[in-house]
Amino acid sequence: MNDSYKIILSEKELPQQWYNVQPDLPRPLPPYLHPATGKPVTPEDMLPIFPMALIQQEMSQERWIDIPDPILDIYKLWRPSPLHRARRLEKFLQTPARIYFKNESVSPAGSHKPNTSVPQAYYNKMEGVTRLATETGAGQWGSALSFACQAFGLACTVYMVKVSYYQKPYRRSMMQVWGSEVFPSPTDRTDAGRNILAKNPDSPGSLGIAISEAVEDAAKHEDTKYALGSVLNHVLLHQTIVGLETKKQLQLAGEKPDVLVGCVGGGSNFAGFVFPFVPDKLKGDNIRFVAVEPTSCPTFTKGAYTYDFGDTAGLTPMMLMYTLGHSFVPPGIHAGGLRYHGDAPLLSLLVHEKVIEARAYPQNPVFEAAITFARTEGIIPAPETSHALRAGIDEALKCKETGEEKCIVIAFSGHGFLDLAAYDSYLEGKLEDFEYPDSMIQEAICAIPKFPG
Numbered sequence: 001m002n003d004s005y006k007i008i009l010s011e012k013e014l015p016q017q018w019y020n021v022q023p024d025l026p027r028p029l030p031p032y033l034h035p036a037t038g039k040p041v042t043p044e045d046m047l048p049i050f051p052m053a054l055i056q057q058e059m060s061q062e063r064w065i066d067i068p069d070p071i072l073d074i075y076k077l078w079r080p081s082p083l084h085r086a087r088r089l090e091k092f093l094q095t096p097a098r099i100y101f102k103n104e105s106v107s108p109a110g111s112h113k114p115n116t117s118v119p120q121a122y123y124n125k126m127e128g129v130t131r132l133a134t135e136t137g138a139g140q141w142g143s144a145l146s147f148a149c150q151a152f153g154l155a156c157t158v159y160m161v162k163v164s165y166y167q168k169p170y171r172r173s174m175m176q177v178w179g180s181e182v183f184p185s186p187t188d189r190t191d192a193g194r195n196i197l198a199k200n201p202d203s204p205g206s207l208g209i210a211i212s213e214a215v216e217d218a219a220k221h222e223d224t225k226y227a228l229g230s231v232l233n234h235v236l237l238h239q240t241i242v243g244l245e246t247k248k249q250l251q252l253a254g255e256k257p258d259v260l261v262g263c264v265g266g267g268s269n270f271a272g273f274v275f276p277f278v279p280d281k282l283k284g285d286n287i288r289f290v291a292v293e294p295t296s297c298p299t300f301t302k303g304a305y306t307y308d309f310g311d312t313a314g315l316t317p318m319m320l321m322y323t324l325g326h327s328f329v330p331p332g333i334h335a336g337g338l339r340y341h342g343d344a345p346l347l348s349l350l351v352h353e354k355v356i357e358a359r360a361y362p363q364n365p366v367f368e369a370a371i372t373f374a375r376t377e378g379i380i381p382a383p384e385t386s387h388a389l390r391a392g393i394d395e396a397l398k399c400k401e402t403g404e405e406k407c408i409v410i411a412f413s414g415h416g417f418l419d420l421a422a423y424d425s426y427l428e429g430k431l432e433d434f435e436y437p438d439s440m441i442q443e444a445i446c447a448i449p450k451f452p453g
């Protein structure tokens with residue numbers, strides 16, 4: 001056993017291909033359904049909003065997909081990212097477990113999101129697109145896409161969930177530094193936004209609403225396409241660079257992981273982290289995958305596994321996934337990036353097949369874990385990431401009780417340097433724990449239209 005704190009790969013060891021989990025699933029992924037007809041979506045249906053290269057990746061059954069050189073060149077600005085051994089956290093917890101975390105906070109935008117924004121901007125540029133429209137919750141995705149558009153010379157329009165726009169002004173500044181225009185959603189720029197404002201002028205917005213606005217913007221402008229920061233297969237594919245590096249780094253450390261832990265908003269960082277390990281589990285390796293979500297947006301732990309829209313207005317294809325209903329508007333908790341009503345269809349299938357387990361935490365215990373982590377390992381984690389830390393710490397505390405020397409690996413999806421207002425609220429004792437009422441979840445689930453699928 002070596003005694004290092006970080007396991008670092010050289011640029012030469014950067015993976016040259018993404019891993020596509022689709023051919024290795026226990027059963028095939030059911031198709032997306034057209035919102036108007038209920039029939040399976042064709043590549044042509046998706047062309048108004050996505051470039052063909054990404055549509056092909058969305059539907060690909062190839063296990064390995066080459067990463068083009070211009071993408072690798074941008075990845076190398078921060079990749080490969082370090083895998084840390086959290087020795088000081090282990091000591092503080094007095095656990096026999098070995099805790100590692102894969103640090104995606106070292107990217108320019110401070111999270112895992114540029115792993116997919118860079119390829120998305122690249123493939124759009126290759127197909128002659130000049131502007132991308134997108135939504136953002138906490139501002140992490142919007143800033144990541146702004147950075148990527150700047151790298152490839154594309155214009156970028158961001159619809160930012162209104163509550164975050166005002167809570168997190170510095171993320172908006174980052175997007176503007178990288179050259180984007182940013183609007184608090186719902187806006188009066190789109191039909192979707194105007195409809196919401198007519199019903200509720202004080203709407204705090206939601207990811208679902210902002211997605212409707214960005215999709216509509218892309219569909220109505222010839223030169224513009226839409227970019228999504230999570231949920232879809234091609235997004236999860238790009239994020240597998242994280243798990244592929246982690247696998248190599250664990251091998252270098254002489255480790256076989258027992259538990260992989262990550263937080264889930266739409267599911268991209270968690271999926272990218274665990275998918276490269278899924279074939280090992282399906283072949284019989286004893287490894288657990290733990291997906292962590294907030295109790296205020298309990299998609300896996302309390303949602304239904306059913307076809308639903310990806311957005312609030314019902315413009316996107318319907319996908320078979322865990323969902324709280326597309327009309328669900330979660331309370332404005334601080335982990336803005338975890339407030340989405342659905343979860344990625346690929347991840348949902350694996351949860352449904354019990355390959356992946358899920359659990360939910362309220363925000364006070366999550367912030368307690370974040371403070372413990374910051375005071376031992378130094379880095380101040382994003383509130384989203386802190387959900388993973390809570391679960392990772394709980395796994396390590398279980399090992400303390402049983403004496404098991406497990407290897408626990410946590411996806412450290414981003415830093416919280418722009419979330420300090422949330423830390424202030426926690427330290428002042430002002431954060432409220434919120435459990436979304438079952439009756440309201442049932443109401444939103446009942447409102448999902450039934451299609452033949």
Ligand SMILES: Cc1ncc(COP(=O)(O)O)c(C=O)c1O
Pocket residue numbers: 111112137138139140141229230231263264265266267268269270336337338382384385413414415
């Ligand atoms: C730091 C961080 N982690 C996690 C997430 C959740 O997204 P996903 O589930 O797609 O990884 C977000 C979303 O904005 C985020 O900013």
